[in-house]
Amino acid sequence: MYGTADVSGSDWEGLFRPVSHRSVMFEFEVPEVDYTQYSNRQLVAVPLVVLGLALAVLGGWYLVTGAPVSPSIDFTGGSELTVESSLSQAELRDNTFDEPVVSVQQVEGENRYIITFDSSNLEPIEETARSSDQMEFLGSGTTSPIFGQENQRLAVVGIGVAFLGMSLLVFAMFRSVVPSIAVVLSAFSDLVIPLAVMNLLGIKLSLGTVAALLMLIGYSVDSDILLNNHVLRRSGGFYESTYRAMRTGVTMTLTSMAAMAVMAISATIFGIELMASIGFVLVVGLAADLMNTYMLNVTLLRWYKYEGVKR
Structure with missing residues (x-):
C-alpha cells in the first residue's frame, strides 16, 4: 500500500535477518502498520x-x-548508614535496628551496605551499629526535612x-x-x-x-x-x-x-x-x-x- 517494508506472510518472520553471511550483526525492520x-x-x-x-x-x-x-528521603529527610557486616540484607532490614529501615543497598563488595532510615536522628542508629559485634560502622549522613x-x-x-x-x-x-x-x-x-x-x-x-x-x-x-x-x-x-x-x-x-x-x-x-x-x-x-x-x-x-x- 505504501512504504517499502517487506513484512508479509508470517508477519514477523524475517524482521531480524543477517546483514551478511560473515556478520553476526542483525538488521531490524520496522513493520509497516496499516493505519487505514x-x-x-x-x-x-x-x-x-x-x-x-x-x-x-x-x-x-x-x-x-x-x-x-x-x-524518598531526598524529599522527606532521613538518614543513611554505611556498614560492613556478615549479616544478610534481610537480617539488617528486619532484626537489627530499632528504627524502621527504609532500604538496604549492597555496595562495593559482598559485605558492605548502605542502610536508609526515615528518621533524621542518627545517634541511636550509630550507637546500635558501633556496639554490634556483627557489623563495622563505616560512615553516616542525614538529609534534613527542610x-x-x-x-x-x-x-x-x-x-x-x-x-x-x-x-x-x-x-x-x-x-x-x-x-x-x-x-x-x-x-x-x-x-x-x-x-x-x-x-x-x-x-x-x-x-x-x-x-x-x-x-x-x-x-x-x-x-x-x-x-x-x-x-x-x-x-x-x-x-x-x-x-x-x-x-x-x-x-x-x-x-x-x-x-x-x-x-x-x-x-x-x-x-x-x-x-x-x-x-x-x-x-x-x-x-x-x-x-x-x-x-x-x-x-x-x-x-x-x-x-x-x-x-
Missing part, C-alpha cells in the same frame, strides 16, 4: 484509557498518602520549566495548535504513566528518578517532533511520511529501551537500587512513548491533516 484499518477513535482509545488509569492511580495515591507519588522540602520544590520547578520550555519550542516550530497539543499531551502521558507504575511497584520518587523523568520529557519531544516534521513538512502522503518517521523513531526507541533494560537488570543484580530505579522508569516511559507517539500523536495529526485544516 483503524478509525481515529480506535487508535486514540488505548492511550487515553491508559492515561486515565494512570491519573486515577496518582489521584488515589494522593487521597491516601497526601502525595501523588511516594517520596533540605528535603527544598529539593522537592526545585524538582517541581525543574519539571515545570522543562514542560513550559518544551511547549513554547514546539509551538514556535509548527505554529499550529493541534500538532503542538499532540506533542505536549504525549509528553505529559509519558511522565504520568511511569509515575503511576512507580507507585504500584513501590519505587519512591528520588532525585535520580526525577532526572529520569526529565530525560523522558526530552526523549518524548524528540520522537514526537520527528513524527510531526515528517508528516507536516516533508513531501509524500500522510501514511508514507508516518512510516518513514517510524523506521527511525521505533528503532531508536527500542534500542534505548534495550540499553535501559540491561542497566536496570545489571543494577538489580549488583544491588545498585538507584540505578535500577532509573533504568526501570526509563523503560516504562519509553514504552509509553511508543504508544503515545504512534497511536495518540498519529491520530491527532491524521485528524488535523484530513479534517481539522479544512475547517
